[in-house]
Each structure stands twice: as C-alpha cells, then as structure tokens.
Amino acid sequence: xxxxxxxxxxxxxxxxxxxxxxxxxxxxxxxxxxxxxxxxxxxxxxxxxxxxxxxxxxxxxxxxxxxxxxxxxxxxxxxxxxxxxxxxxxxxxxxxxxxxxxxxxxxxxxxxxxxxxxxxxxxx
Numbered sequence: 001x002x003x004x005x006x007x008x009x010x011x012x013x014x015x016x017x018x019x020x021x022x023x024x025x026x027x028x029x030x031x032x033x034x035x036x037x038x039x040x041x042x043x044x045x046x047x048x049x050x051x052x053x054x055x056x057x058x059x060x061x062x063x064x065x066x067x068x069x070x071x072x073x074x075x076x077x078x079x080x081x082x083x084x085x086x087x088x089x090x091x092x093x094x095x096x097x098x099x100x101x102x103x104x105x106x107x108x109x110x111x112x113x114x115x116x117x118x119x120x121x122x123x124x
Contacts, residue, residue, distance in 0.1 A: 007021070016056070019054060024050070026053075027053055031071055038057065
C-alpha cells in the first residue's frame with residue numbers, strides 16, 4: 001500500500017499549494033485554524049500522474065492576526081494530519097530565531113571578507 005503524502009510546493013498570493021500523492025479517489029480534505037475550518041480547499045487530479053492531486057488552500061486575510069497561526073491539513077473526519085503550515089505576522093523579526101541565524105550569517109560573511117582583506121594587505 002502506498003503511503004499518503006502531502007508535499008508543499010509553494011505559498012503565493014494568499015494561496016498555499018501542494019501535491020497529495022498515494023490516494024486514488026478524490027480526497028476529502030479539511031483545513032483547520034484554531035479548530036475552525038477554512039473554506040475553499042480544492043483538490044484536483046494532476047494531469048498525467050495517477051494518484052496525485054493538486055491541493056490549494058486559500059489563506060483568508062481575516063484569519064491573519066499578530067502572532068503565529070498554524071493551519072492543519074487533514075482528511076475530513078480523521079485525526080490524521082497530512083501537513084501543516086505556519087504563518088508569522090506582526091512579530092518583530094529580532095525576536096525570531098531564523099532572523100538571528102540570518103543576522104549571524106551576514107556578520108560571518110562580513111568577517112570573512114575583512115579577514116581576507118587583512119591577509120592580502122599583510123602578505124602584499
């Protein structure tokens with residue numbers, strides 16, 4: 001038996017998109033935010049690829065608020081979560097670990113350039 005798998009492909013223009021594989025019949029999906037359903041979820045067959053479905057989830061502007069929102073994508077009537085995605089809004093980036101790592105990378109690149117310049121000046 002092939003395992004069901006939902007893989008994110010992108011988020012663009014307020015729409016989460018992914019591909020659901022391992023299911024032959026049209027999937028009945030639900031998306032929940034804070035245990036409330038999100039309307040407008042679409043699953044369409046992918047042309048030429050049996051058992052794969054293009055999934056689109058609209059991200060309504062009215063559900064976005066300051067903080068972290070995690071959307072759960074499940075089969076309707078099941079507790080099995082196929083995928084989830086998280087949107088962070090209004091949070092100062094300096095409080096986010098990813099922003100800290102990005103800042104450290106930038107500082108490391110700056111130090112590498114300065115060190116290389118120093119080595120060239122002292123050798124030359």
